[in-house]
Amino acid sequence: MTDLPTSTDKKLGLVIDLDTCVGCHACVISCKGWNTENYGAPLSDQRPYGEEPMGTFLNRVHSYEVTPKGQAAQTVHFPKSCLHCENAPCVTVCPTGASYKRKEDGIVLVNESSCIGCGLCAWACPYGARELDQAEGVMKKCTLCVDRIYNENLPEEDREPACVRTCPAGARHFGDFADPESNVSKLTAERGGMDLMPELGTAPVNKYLPPRPKDTWDDESILAPFLEPVAEETAGFLGWIDKQLSRLPGDTNKMEGAE
Amino acid sequence: MHPAPSVIVFSVLSGIGFGMLAWLGIESTPATGMTAFWWYLVAFGLAVVGLVSSTFHLGHPERALKAFTQWRTSWLSREGVCAVLALCVMGLYAAALIFMGTHIAILGWIGAALSLITVYTTSMIYGQLATIPRWNTPLTTVLFLTFSITGGALISGRISTALVLLVASAFVQVIWWKKGDTAFADRGSDLGTATGLGKRGTVRSMAHPHTSPNYLMREFIHVIGRKHAQKLRVISLVLMAGVPVVLLVLPFNHIFGLLAVLSHLAGVATSRWLFFAEAEHTVGIYYGAR
Incomplete structure (x- = not known):
């Protein structure tokens, strides 16, 4: 049955740091690679070298521009994948039971052999996290790399989602939000992790860390005082040369205080 | 949609x-x-x-x-x-x-x-579907049920009942459109809440994830059809209720009855086309579109 579990033992998910993401799309590529070569139907492409190429992706990176009032605009790269919501609307609408949320770790998955490809779960997801594969006719979504994170055939450092493993900026973090001492819980608490579209009541597990505030043009520089000249009066041999040279005409840069 | x-x-x-x-x-x-x-x-x-x-x-x-x-x-x-x-x-x-x-x-x-x-x-x-505010109202149920019993009454030849219901369904349809037109704004979701960045300033979509449209954009963002929405609404009302009412009021004739049914079907189909074409999904927000 596609009932949601009342609670899950673990809440596995991602923290995505919008301050650190550089928008390189490496997570998009590693996700597509791993999820095409491993669990489930491959992520197909349509007309990959033709006009208007199209394909299935479980993770996409948007780029936004935020303009604070009276300040310079700021670019924010914004990776988006399934948020593994606690109150996942995509699960309960499924007519076949193909979509489910796991009680043990909270991961939202699709059993592809039961999926009829009706697309209603994609309609129910506010975030665009689910895509109907155009070649296979089944719904694809982020599995949180369920075939990596528990895979004892992989070296321990590889037992995390492909997107997290590959991120060169360290903008993606994987962990258990049910454990208040986990890396992701601490990051969320320290940096004010945000939910996307909280008004829809989906209770997403994944959190986004807001960009840190940037300097403004009006701010006094804290380094400027250290740039003051350390010696006002010239002295010694070089001082004597400076004085003699200053007497000669032809200086293009009149230094302040030079006689 | x-x-x-x-x-x-x-x-x-x-x-x-x-x-x-x-x-x-x-x-x-x-x-x-x-x-x-x-x-x-x-x-x-x-x-x-x-x-x-x-x-x-x-x-x-x-x-x-x-x-x-x-x-x-x-x-x-x-x-x-x-x-x-x-x-x-x-x-x-x-x-x-x-x-x-x-x-x-x-x-x-x-x-x-x-x-x-x-x-x-x-x-x-x-x-x-909370993701489609235009649909996410009990009025959608009223709309579907009214259309269903109106069409049923018309096709099964209950003329006096059908006359009342045709007017009622036009009425329900207009209310549903009117409420639907502000539903998205009333829900309060925008690029600010969708990205969590709204408190910091105005947010604008600068670049889509890929250079050409994907499944999500094709499924959820249908802007082309909205160009003639107002005209189609009028056409839909005329075909769905106006023409059938006139034909039913005229002295009964099986040809008029058949024409009333066909006109009603065409009007309801136009209304249903608009039902989808005008519906805005929250996914559109992420693409800076509706």
């Missing part, structure tokens, strides 16, 4: 078919024999053609039987279950009338109730 023809055909035809079955089920002195056969052929034809058409947009129609399993949570599954129950009960009721000339009133009432419950479940498939 992308207006998929199969879903429009499905919801228009099966809605009217089940509405007609509901009217046939509650008749106190129903026709029997061959006369009954033709009435039920039309009603079952509309309902079944609609249901079959709904399987055309599936990625794996061969697994459609699995869709009957999740009635505890899924409105789509409930619709399937209710539709089959309604068709079975009304099938027995109709068979008794046609082949034995027996009127089992209680069976007809149960079948009529199941037929309307089926239309209710259809409306809830759309009405439940």
